[in-house]
Amino acid sequence: xxxxxxxxxxxxxxxxxxxxxxxxxxxxxxxxxxxxxxxxxxxxxxxxxxxxxxxxxxxxxxxxxxxxxxxxxxxxxxxxxxxxxxxxxxxxxxxxxxxxxxxxxxxxxxxxxxxxxxxxxxxxxxxxxxxxxxxxxxxxxxxxxxxxxxxxxxxxxxxxxxxxxxxxx
Numbered sequence: 001x002x003x004x005x006x007x008x009x010x011x012x013x014x015x016x017x018x019x020x021x022x023x024x025x026x027x028x029x030x031x032x033x034x035x036x037x038x039x040x041x042x043x044x045x046x047x048x049x050x051x052x053x054x055x056x057x058x059x060x061x062x063x064x065x066x067x068x069x070x071x072x073x074x075x076x077x078x079x080x081x082x083x084x085x086x087x088x089x090x091x092x093x094x095x096x097x098x099x100x101x102x103x104x105x106x107x108x109x110x111x112x113x114x115x116x117x118x119x120x121x122x123x124x125x126x127x128x129x130x131x132x133x134x135x136x137x138x139x140x141x142x143x144x145x146x147x148x149x150x151x152x153x154x155x156x157x158x159x160x161x162x163x164x165x166x167x168x169x
Contacts, residue, residue, distance in 0.1 A: 041089035048085040052078050056116045066117045074115045077145045081111050084152040093163040103155035107148045114145035
C-alpha cells in the first residue's frame with residue numbers, strides 16, 4: 001500500500017547535519033566580507049580626498065597655501081576621483097599582490113598634479129619657471145585631469161573584468 005502523502009513522509013524524516021548546515025556560517029562570512037570591503041572603500045576614499053585636497057589647498061588648511069584661486073573644474077575632478085576610488089575598492093577581486101594597485105596610485109598622483117596650484121608646484125617651477133607655469137602648465141591641467149579620470153575609469157573597468165573572470169591582472 002502506498003502512502004497517501006509521500007511528500008510529508010520525506011519532509012518528516014530527520015535532516016542530515018551537513019545538508020544546509022553551513023548556510024548561516026557562509027551568510028555571516030559573506031556579511032563580514034562585505035562590511036570589511038565597505039569600510040576599506042570608505043577609508044580609502046577619505047584618504048584619497050585628503051590626499052588631493054589638503055596639499056592643493058582645495059580644502060582650506062593652515063599648512064598649505066595656494067597662490068592661484070581654485071578653478072571650477074577642480075571640485076568635480078576631485079569628486080569623480082573619489083567616487084572611482086570608492087568603486088575600485090568595492091569591487092571584489094581575487095587575492096592580489098600589493099603592486100597590483102599601481103594603476104590606481106599612479107592615477108591619483110597624476111590627479112594631484114592636475115588639481116594643484118600651477119605656481120605652487122616646485123617641479124613645474126624648477127623646469128619652466130613661474131611664467132611658464134601660468135602660461136603653459138595651467139592650461140594643460142584640465143586636459144591632464146580629464147586624462148587621469150579616463151585612466152581611472154579604464155583601470156576600474158579592468159578590475160571589474162578581472163573580478164568577473166576570477167583572474168588577477
